[in-house]
Amino acid sequence: MRPYYKNVKMVRRTRVMWGSWRVWQPRLVFWIGAVMIGVVSVGFARAADHAYHLFEMMRQSSAWSPFLPLVLTPLGFMLCSYLSTRWFPNTQGSGIPQAIAARHLHDVESQHRLLNLRVATGKVLITIIGLFCGASIGREGPTAQVGASIMIQTARWGKMIQTRGLIVAGSAAGISAAFNTPLAGIVFAIEEMSRAYESRANGLVVSAIILSGLAAIGLAGNYTYFGQASAIAIKPEEWVAVFVCGIGGGLLGALFSLYSLKAARRIKRWAQAAPIKRMALFAGACGLAVAVIGIVFGGATFGTGYEQARTVIEGGSISPVFFIGKLAATFLSMASGIPGGLFAPSLSVGAAFGSTIADVLGVSIGLGAILGMAGYFAGVVQSPMTAFVIILEMTDNHDGIITLMATSMLGYIASRLISREPLYHGLSRAYLADSIKFQRARNREVDEQDRASIGEMREETRRYDEKGGV
Numbered sequence: 503m504r505p506y507y508k509n510v511k512m513v514r515r516t517r518v519m520w521g522s523w524r525v526w527q528p529r530l531v532f533w534i535g536a537v538m539i540g541v542v543s544v545g546f547a548r549a550a551d552h553a554y555h556l557f558e559m560m561r562q563s564s565a566w567s568p569f570l571p572l573v574l575t576p577l578g579f580m581l582c583s584y585l586s587t588r589w590f591p592n593t594q595g596s597g598i599p600q601a602i603a604a605r606h607l608h609d610v611e612s613q614h615r616l617l618n619l620r621v622a623t624g625k626v627l628i629t630i631i632g633l634f635c636g637a638s639i640g641r642e643g644p645t646a647q648v649g650a651s652i653m654i655q656t657a658r659w660g661k662m663i664q665t666r667g668l669i670v671a672g673s674a675a676g677i678s679a680a681f682n683t684p685l686a687g688i689v690f691a692i693e694e695m696s697r698a699y700e701s702r703a704n705g706l707v708v709s710a711i712i713l714s715g716l717a718a719i720g721l722a723g724n725y726t727y728f729g730q731a732s733a734i735a736i737k738p739e740e741w742v743a744v745f746v747c748g749i750g751g752g753l754l755g756a757l758f759s760l761y762s763l764k765a766a767r768r769i770k771r772w773a774q775a776a777p778i779k780r781m782a783l784f785a786g787a788c789g790l791a792v793a794v795i796g797i798v799f800g801g802a803t804f805g806t807g808y809e810q811a812r813t814v815i816e817g818g819s820i821s822p823v824f825f826i827g828k829l830a831a832t833f834l835s836m837a838s839g840i841p842g843g844l845f846a847p848s849l850s851v852g853a854a855f856g857s858t859i860a861d862v863l864g865v866s867i868g869l870g871a872i873l874g875m876a877g878y879f880a881g882v883v884q885s886p887m888t889a890f891v892i893i894l895e896m897t898d899n900h901d902g903i904i905t906l907m908a909t910s911m912l913g914y915i916a917s918r919l920i921s922r923e924p925l926y927h928g929l930s931r932a933y934l935a936d937s938i939k940f941q942r943a944r945n946r947e948v949d950e951q952d953r954a955s956i957g958e959m960r961e962e963t964r965r966y967d968e969k970g971g972v
Contacts, residue, residue, distance in 0.1 A: 527660055531659050532668075533709070535655070535656030536675055536710040538652050539717075540714035540718040540721070541717050542622075542652065543648075543679035543714065544718050553631070553634040554804075554805045561636075571635075571793035571796055571797065571804070578632065578637070579637065579788055580782045580786040580789065582632050583781045584778065585627075586624065590621060590627075592621055594839045594840070595839065595842070596644065596646075596647075596842070597646055598843075599927075599929035600617065600647050601650040601672075601673045603934045604616040604650065604654075605669045605670060611944075614654065616933060617651040617669065619651060619655050622647070622648040625841050628841040632835075633842075636796060636804035638792060638806075638828065638835045639844075639846075640842065640843035640844065641846070642680040642681060645677065646672075646674075649673055649679070650676070652672055653669065670706070670707060671706040674691035674707050674710065675707075675714040675715075678715055682725055682727060689887045689891045691707045693888050727895075727896040728815050728897045729815070729816070729897070731872060732899055733868070733872035733906065734869075734902045735869070739864065743860060743863050743873055744909050746863070748877040748880075748909040748916070751856065751909075751916075753917070754881060755848070755878045755879065755882035755883075757921075758881075762836055762837070763921075763929065765833075766929060769781075769784065769837065784839075785838040785839060788835065788838035789838065791830075799828075803827045807850025810824065810828070811849055811871070814854060814870075814871040815871045815897065818867070819861075829851045832847040851878055853875045856872065877909050878913065879913070880917065884925070887910075889914075890907050893906055
């Protein structure tokens with residue numbers, strides 16, 4: 503029999519594990535945060551869709567309304583730029599680079615500058631304004647930053663010390679809830695956020711995705727983002743489409759990624775003298791160009807591009823050069839610096855590119871659209887696993903997994919030949935550099951205060967000595 507004192511120790515250990523509030527408090531707070539991510543994701547999605555539909559109603563309401571974007575879009579871009587630069591710093595762009603940068607920072611204060619509830623609020627608000635103005639942006643990347651911000655805040659409430667795993671979990675939960683793609687959320691955490699999976703974070707990631715997914719399904723129902731589609735390459739010409747969409751889409755995505763990084767760095771250097779004013783003016787110019795492109799393409803390049811992507815996935819037809827206009831509008835929207843994601847617009851560009859290739863080769867338009875999405879998206883983000891898994895879940899195309907994997911890998915390999923640095927990780931370097939500069943400035947300020955205090959103490963000592971110690 504087990505000695506009595508060992509039984510007592512086991513009972514005490516069990517009470518500590520299951521009965522201590524200090525053990526359960528961080529868990530409960532974490533679970534609440536994951537549920538909050540699901541609820542916020544659904545609300546964000548509905549508000550974003552409503553804002554874009556309102557823009558479309560205004561644009562189509564009268565004979566002169568098609569030219570409304572020439573005024574509304576530039577002014578909206580300027581407003582978004584001003585708000586993000588003046589009142590909500592670190593909300594610019596997709597949001598995934600900020601989450602990646604925060605994960606690499608060890609200082610809690612620096613992490614909190616990039617991820618907090620103020621940033622999350624501004625991200626949601628300004629992205630909705632951008633869609634109301636016709637920007638070619640998505641809400642999925644911003645949802646990742648919002649999810650990470652919520653998790654960071656729950657860590658503060660729950661008094662959690664380790665936050666890097668929570669950043670990964672929150673970002674993955676945001677992506678999963680935004681697309682209703684739980685597997686893609688896990689793969690995104692492994693491949694894009696961490697680039698090296700930590701075994702300690704796997705439980706956090708899976709738990710966050712499950713809880714946020716349950717909350718999202720409870721509010722929005724269980725759905726497939728693009729409906730059900732089939733993409734299986736069987737015939738020789740269909741395998742030719744796999745190679746063309748993979749390599750061509752990867753090269754196109756690499757060019758977008760490469761020039762996006764170059765533009766971001768040059769624009770930041772140019773705007774340093776007067777960041778608020780210059781970025782607002784540049785955003786206005788980008789908005790005007792986006793409006794002109796939208797008018798030329800009959801309004802098809804505005805917004806996320808979801809409707810156009812779904813049209814070609816279901817076998818419908820659109821303009822064979824639509825992908826060029828959508829790529830240009832997405833590039834300008836990103837270069838402007840306004841908050842907004844790349845996932846949905848990139849999928850739209852890829853689907854349109856693939857449909858054009860399919861039309862030339864004489865294969866199924868739906869097959870070409872899905873292959874184009876896989877190749878182009880893998881080329882942009884250089885994350886082939888995330889690309890094929892997210893498209894697999896968004897189209898419920900489990901039979902075509904080998905086809906999607908082959909296309910994504912071809913897109914990734916082709917992209918690496920042109921752009922050696924993944925887009926999101928390249929963009930995160932600017933936020934890392936700013937955080938390091940901020941921390942060094944704070945350290946210098948503290949050192950100056952310490953030196954001033956030491957100087958005051960020495961002066962008091964000198965005066966005391968001059969008075970003879972009285």
